[in-house]
Structures are given as structure tokens and as C-alpha cells.
Amino acid sequence: MKTENGTPQTIYEEYLAQDFSDRERTSPALPLDRRQFLKLVGGGIVVFMTLRDAQAMQQEGGPAGRPQLPQDFNAFLRIGEDGRVTGFTGKIEMGQGIMTSLSQMLADELAVPLEAVDMVMGDTDLCPWDMGTFGSMTTRGFGPAFRAAAAEAKAVLLELAAESLQVPKERLKAREGVVYADAGQRKVTYAELANGKQILRHVKGAPVETPSEFTIIGKPTLRKDSVAKVTGRAQFAGDRNEPGMLCARILRPPVHGAKLISADTAGARAVEGVQVVQEGDLIAVLHKYPDVAQDALTKIKAQYDRPAPVADDKTIFDHLLQVAPQGETVAEGGNLAEGQKAARFVVEEKYLNSYVSHAPIEPHTAVAKIEGDKATVWASTQTPFALKQAAASLLGFPPQNVRVITPFVGGGFGGKSNIQQALEAVRLAKLAGKPIKVGWTRAEEFFYDTFRPAAVVKIKAGASDSGLISFWDYGVYFAGERGAAQFYNIPHHRTMSYGSGWGAPHGAHPFATGPWRAPGNNTNTFARESHVDMLAVQAGMDPVEFRLKNLQDPKMRRVLQAVAEKFGWSSAKAPSGRGYGVACGMDAGACVAHMAEVEVDKNTGSVRVKRVACAQDMGLCVNPEGARLQMEGAITMGLGYALTEEVRFTGGEIHDANFDTYTIPHFSWLPEIETVIMDARDSPAQGGGEPAIICMGAVIANAVFDATGARLLQLPMTPERIKAALPRG
Amino acid sequence: MKETIGFNLNGKSVSLEVDPSRPLLWVLRYDLGLTGTKYGCGEGLCGACTVLVGRRAVRSCTLEMKDVAGKRVTTIEGLAKNGELHPVQKAFVEQDALQCGYCTPGMIMNAYSLLLNTPRPSPRQIIESMDGNLCRCGAHKRIVQAIEAAAKEAVKNPQL
Numbered sequence: 001m002k003t004e005n006g007t008p009q010t011i012y013e014e015y016l017a018q019d020f021s022d023r024e025r026t027s028p029a030l031p032l033d034r035r036q037f038l039k040l041v042g043g044g045i046v047v048f049m050t051l052r053d054a055q056a057m058q059q060e061g062g063p064a065g066r067p068q069l070p071q072d073f074n075a076f077l078r079i080g081e082d083g084r085v086t087g088f089t090g091k092i093e094m095g096q097g098i099m100t101s102l103s104q105m106l107a108d109e110l111a112v113p114l115e116a117v118d119m120v121m122g123d124t125d126l127c128p129w130d131m132g133t134f135g136s137m138t139t140r141g142f143g144p145a146f147r148a149a150a151a152e153a154k155a156v157l158l159e160l161a162a163e164s165l166q167v168p169k170e171r172l173k174a175r176e177g178v179v180y181a182d183a184g185q186r187k188v189t190y191a192e193l194a195n196g197k198q199i200l201r202h203v204k205g206a207p208v209e210t211p212s213e214f215t216i217i218g219k220p221t222l223r224k225d226s227v228a229k230v231t232g233r234a235q236f237a238g239d240r241n242e243p244g245m246l247c248a249r250i251l252r253p254p255v256h257g258a259k260l261i262s263a264d265t266a267g268a269r270a271v272e273g274v275q276v277v278q279e280g281d282l283i284a285v286l287h288k289y290p291d292v293a294q295d296a297l298t299k300i301k302a303q304y305d306r307p308a309p310v311a312d313d314k315t316i317f318d319h320l321l322q323v324a325p326q327g328e329t330v331a332e333g334g335n336l337a338e339g340q341k342a343a344r345f346v347v348e349e350k351y352l353n354s355y356v357s358h359a360p361i362e363p364h365t366a367v368a369k370i371e372g373d374k375a376t377v378w379a380s381t382q383t384p385f386a387l388k389q390a391a392a393s394l395l396g397f398p399p400q401n402v403r404v405i406t407p408f409v410g411g412g413f414g415g416k417s418n419i420q421q422a423l424e425a426v427r428l429a430k431l432a433g434k435p436i437k438v439g440w441t442r443a444e445e446f447f448y449d450t451f452r453p454a455a456v457v458k459i460k461a462g463a464s465d466s467g468l469i470s471f472w473d474y475g476v477y478f479a480g481e482r483g484a485a486q487f488y489n490i491p492h493h494r495t496m497s498y499g500s501g502w503g504a505p506h507g508a509h510p511f512a513t514g515p516w517r518a519p520g521n522n523t524n525t526f527a528r529e530s531h532v533d534m535l536a537v538q539a540g541m542d543p544v545e546f547r548l549k550n551l552q553d554p555k556m557r558r559v560l561q562a563v564a565e566k567f568g569w570s571s572a573k574a575p576s577g578r579g580y581g582v583a584c585g586m587d588a589g590a591c592v593a594h595m596a597e598v599e600v601d602k603n604t605g606s607v608r609v610k611r612v613a614c615a616q617d618m619g620l621c622v623n624p625e626g627a628r629l630q631m632e633g634a635i636t637m638g639l640g641y642a643l644t645e646e647v648r649f650t651g652g653e654i655h656d657a658n659f660d661t662y663t664i665p666h667f668s669w670l671p672e673i674e675t676v677i678m679d680a681r682d683s684p685a686q687g688g689g690e691p692a693i694i695c696m697g698a699v700i701a702n703a704v705f706d707a708t709g710a711r712l713l714q715l716p717m718t719p720e721r722i723k724a725a726l727p728r729g
Numbered sequence: 730m731k732e733t734i735g736f737n738l739n740g741k742s743v744s745l746e747v748d749p750s751r752p753l754l755w756v757l758r759y760d761l762g763l764t765g766t767k768y769g770c771g772e773g774l775c776g777a778c779t780v781l782v783g784r785r786a787v788r789s790c791t792l793e794m795k796d797v798a799g800k801r802v803t804t805i806e807g808l809a810k811n812g813e814l815h816p817v818q819k820a821f822v823e824q825d826a827l828q829c830g831y832c833t834p835g836m837i838m839n840a841y842s843l844l845l846n847t848p849r850p851s852p853r854q855i856i857e858s859m860d861g862n863l864c865r866c867g868a869h870k871r872i873v874q875a876i877e878a879a880a881k882e883a884v885k886n887p888q889l
Contacts, residue, residue: 094829095827095828095829095830095866096828097828222822222823222825223822223827225830226821226822226825226827226830227814227822228830229827229830229833230805230814230818230821230822230827230830230833230834230837231765231805231806231808231809231814231818232763232765232766232804232805232806232834233765234830235764236767236831238764238768239758239764241759241762241764288759289751289755289759289760290755290759291751291752291754291755292748292751359865360829360831360865361767361769361775361777361829361831361832361863361864361865362767362769362829362831363768363769408829408830409829410829410830410831411828411829411865411866412829413865439768441771442769442770442771442772442775625825626825629825629828629868632867632868632870632871633828633866633867633868634867635867636867636869636870637865637866637867658770658771658772658774659770659774659775659863660772660774664863664865665867665869666860666861666863667855667856667859667860667862667869667872667873668856668857670856670870670873673870
């Protein structure tokens, strides 16, 4: 990666080229100036990067106009006077393990022990501006810039060491935070080099390590945050308590879209120590204890005007098809009519996905404190910089007067890009003149969640006598286009997308929807891979052989073959009775293939997933241990949307308010899980937090078909739906 | 309507003036400043707030203060002794048995109670006793491995 392809230039190009066009746009907030920053973090060697640096390093012809990188001073790392390395990132840690993998990158590039690295994450005063932690972007997007900064810091250290030891740079070697000269005879530590200095350095393009030079990158490494997390010391937003702080419980409408007619707050006011604040429709009960505030809230008598429900969880699919906007072409090639002529058989189906909740165990929580013209917000959020901007505009403060600090986030999965709770805390802190904590109850979490959108996919496709797919006509409604384009070798194809999951036409969804782990791709992969299986059945072929016959992509072929080997797949036409299923997908630049074995109780319709194997090609894998955790987590979480998870509602009324009716995976569901990470260290790093979840719907649906001959066209595959789909007799 | 309620918390006696119907969870987190025990659902459905009363794992979000009077309560903060992680905590670290870490204190307390009462649990007993504790990140496989490892350690080391 030194000078040829993989130079910082192309990496930055990739970083700047990431398509966030369907995300809300926010302009970078003004960061601290250098003087303020150094005052906060102290002296030493600081490496920073500006947009100008990044643009200068970008190759000609690259995309312009996407301000992904900071526009002014922003530090990426600091070597302290004690020799410790601090990495700064606007990304946040919500379980995905980047505190560890980013530390590995710094430690490796800088030649320091992993234990010498500390990470400051998601603090808008200290960290470089960042769009948000989503899209499996940390390692593939931010990582290369981070490594480049570390390589720059090492260059500075070697220059200082050359001066200090009076030896040319070329004869120096750095190891474990020490620079050695003359075969180790003389040495100087990073701490000694940084001591008493204040060096600011731009990234100029010092070469990063090649994969053959890695000593820590690529090595399975245990999480850095686990001791804090097993002792209860790890701080989450709700663990923040400020002097004089009050906890808020907010009056909520019974259904989305309801209008408050009247509210009698006298009962709440009568509770000792309770303060009630009101501004327009916002009515909140404040108390130093959240449980007392909650009790008082129930004493408010409120009347609402409810809108008439437009759809419920059964009629929503027809409704969505009715209100769908014009489609956009995602991919196209050949001529569908010609492809249809070449087909010996045609399969046409419609696939349905319900709304699914993020349901992190930590509900949305935030603490806001306003002092004079400055505000500080501690929030469980995936988008601290967007929150900073929004809080500043809500308060009428200049953005630099608002600091967002992101402690550990207790799960996000896309849902904590929604910053509503933090803005509520800010608004109430202003109204009350005191620090305010807003911690949503589980019912609020289900009510205000930006659900994975309900969606419909229509596919018509056919194959020739020889088992080659001849045409593929695909339309996805309201899931979005991620993962919609098929990757098989099909001469005549068209993929259309009608309405994305968020930013849908007004009235399409009765409540908020948003990105949910691998947004769109779970829906698209379920439909595509179910349909490919049905084509294989019609062609009279084993589903793996059928896929390989229609697949040319070498990366996808390799992962499919790898998972087949791990799983122990043997050729058989479905339904074979074995209960085996297969599915492939692409997400965030990675290729994944899954196989599953299920057992179906035909009397009850319930499914037991006995084992799941998954192979993943994610390019360079920084922390194979962390990547495996993510894969296992994705597979386990994916059992939920495949089997039980669906939000029940009537119009804007959400019937699921807690985990008693909304069932997420339990220990007793746990299948045997096997993971394979392809060795691809010479390829650029790709996403790892999301890909392994995308096949879970299809792999189980295909396994259920193989077990029973029942083809499930709707997720989740509840016992009722399975029973209804079972072949009669 | 406040009462003086005394109990043993992580090996020390505490006594406080408190409304006896308040849930232990919030008293721990606000009155006593122990924030390791987490709120997840408020109805005893997720296990994030699990603590021990005596040797039994209970949901502190639905346990009223009056039911704690005179009892011995252990929270996640009380598990490590003299800076040494308890074998269950150690096993969670060594097996990477967590991701976001929010459900972790409840998982560990539930597992700790299991091993106190059933030092050599079968795989089935582990699954059954953990089934009411929810993890959204999907760390289940590692959590089961960690409990198995801790159980092995406990047999060797009767400290448990």
C-alpha cells in the first residue's frame, strides 16, 4: 500500500466517494481552533488533517462537493509526553468493536503496544468531524485516514529521533514505542521525544504499512472495553449525573399524529418535588428521580384528537403499493423481452417484509446542561456531530458553543441516528434552567423508533433449459436500493426501486422509519435469494450448484464454496427433507454466504434453527476476533427478523410496547454458529458490522422449504404463516 | 410515607429514608449512585437490571424497596474483590462475551447466581437460566462459552 494502488490518494478518494445521498445532510460544524484544542489535551505531537489536505491527496477526477472531512483544524492523534498515544475519532463505540480495531491500527502503524493506545470517541470538541457511525464505514472509510495520520506521526518521531541520536532516519527502527539505532545499541523512547514539545503536523502522505509489515493489524484481539463493561464502570449516557439535574418524563400522544386538545397537570404538580414544564405541545414532568417523575406523569389527564388510521400491519402492503412513487432504475442490462423468450420456465412472486424495531437494550438517553451561552449534551447517539448542529440551532447558539459527548452507546443498529431524545433534553434544560436527563422508557423506545420499513418486492424471472437464468425483472418498494442489484450472470435484467425506506412520500408510513442494520439489504436479499432458490427447484438442480452455474463473480463464488465446505453441504434437490438452506449476498463491499439447518414442527409450524455457517470476504480484516463477534451477532440478531419480529399497529397506534409481545432472539434459540473469514489482507478493508445479517431471512426460508416444501414469502416466518404455507396432505 | 429501610449492599450496611414502594433499580442508580445496574424494559422482561438478593437473581426494576429490607443485595459493583475480577467477569472478558455491554451487568449477575446455586450446570441449565436475559447485539454464543468456562474455573476454585 505504499506507492502503488492502495496509496492514500485512492483511499481518500474512496472515503470521499461514499454515497450518503439518502442520509440527511448536515454541514460540518466549526471545530475548535488549535489553541483551544491543545489547551484541552496538552502538548506532545499532534497529527491533524484538513479538507485541503484530503483534497490535495485526492486523485484527479474524484467526486467533489462532499464535505466528508473536516474543513479546519482537526486532530487525528496525539503522542503524549508520557509516550501514550491518543486517537481521536468522531465515530462512536456501540458494541461493534471499533475502539479495539482502531487502536490496533494506531498501534501497528506507530509501533507501540496496543495497551499504550487510548481512544477518544464521539466528543465533538476533541474529535474530527464525522458524518456518523453507520454503514459499516469506520474501518473502510475512516480507517485509512487514521492509519495515514499514524504513519505521519511515526515519520515525525523518526525525524526527532534522528536528530536526538544523530543517526540518519534510514538507520532507525521503531519498536514498542522506542526508536533504536545501531542494531539496538542506542535508543530513545517516544515519551522522551515528545517531552516538552508541541509539534503540529499535517498529513503529508507518509507511507502506511504494507500487509506484510503488519504485526497487530490482522491479529485476533480481545476487546479493549470489556473490563469496564464487566465491572459496571463503563459509562453510558444514562449513567451521567450532573449537580442539580432533574429527570424528565414527557407526556406522549397515544398514537402518532394525535393532536393534544387539553391537559390537566394538577395531579402531577401535587406530587412532592415535582416540577411540570410546558411549552406548546411539550409537557414534561421533572423530578430528581425518574421513577417519581414517571408516577407523576400518570396523574396528568390529557385528551387527544386521534387521526383515522390509514393502514394496519395487515393492510400496509397494499397501501404501500398504492402510494408508491415512480421507480428509479438501479441496474439494467440486455432486453427483458428477449430474455423471457429464452426462458423455459418463469417464476413470478411477491415478497413481504414487516416493520421491524431496532430495540437496543439501552433506550435512547441524553443529559443536557446549559451554562450561559454554552451547552453540553451527553447522548446515546450514532451521530454526535449532527446532534451538535441541531442542538445549536434549537438553542440559537453558534455551533462551537455546543459540545456533544458520546459515552458508550448501548446498541444502535441504525436507530440511534435518531437524535430526538437529546433534543428533548436540550429543550427541557432550557425551559427548566437546570440540567435535564431524558431516558426513554421501553414503551417510548418502541413508539418513537425509526422502524425498518415494511416493504414489498416483486420479482419475475426465468431460466433456460440448461439452468441459466435468462432474465430478471425486479422491483423493490420502500426498502431502498441497498442490496437490490443482483450479482448473478444474467444477460437480461432490470432492477427498479420505488420509494426509499426513509424520506418516503408523506403518508406512506404511519410513523417514522429509518436505517436498520444493513438498511434495505435484509429485504432485498430475502427476496432475491428466495427467488433464486425457486428457480433452482424449477430447473431441477441443487441450489448451490444452480447458484454457481449462474455466478461469475470470483469473490462470491469463493465465499459460497467456503461456506459449503464448512457446513458440509452435499448436492440434493430441494425439498430434500434435510432442512438445509443457502443464501448469498453483498453488503458494504463485503461478500457473504450463509448455510443453515432447520427443523420444522409441522403441527405447530415452529422452526428450530439448529446451525448456521457463514463465510465472509471483507477484504483486509483488522481484528478477526472482533469480526467474528460481529458475524455471530449479526446471525443471532437476524434470527429475530426472520422468525418473530414484526411491529403490530393500527394506523399510528403501536401495539408493541415491550419485549413481552415483541420477541427478540433468546438464548434458547441459539444455533450452533460457524464463521469463516476469507484471507484477503491484500484487498482494501470492507464493511464487517452488517453483512452477515442480510442472508438470515432467505437462508432460513430456503431451509424451511427444503425441510417441508413450504415456501415462505413473508417475513417474519411465524408459526401461523409456516402452517399456512405447508403443502396439503 | 417514607420509611427507613436498611439492608446489606455489596457487603456493607446501608440505611436510607425512602418511599418503600420505589423500585430498587432507581434507588441503586440515584440514591446510592451505583449505575452499573441498567434499565432496559422496566417490567422484568429483559434482565438488564438483574441483581442478587441473597443467592437469588432478581429484577431490580420491579423489586420494591420494602422487599429489600434486611436482605443482602449484590450488584455488579460488588462482584470484583480487591480489584480482582470475579471468575465470571474474567470469563466474559476472555471469551469476548459482550458487545455494546449494556446488558452485560445483568447477564453476569444472572450467571453468577446460577453458578452459586448450580456449580456444575449442564448446557441446558445454562440456556434455561439465561433465557430471560436479553442481548440485542447477539453475544449469546460467547456468553454461554463464558459461563461454561467460569463453571470449570469454579470447580477448581471454590471461591465462587
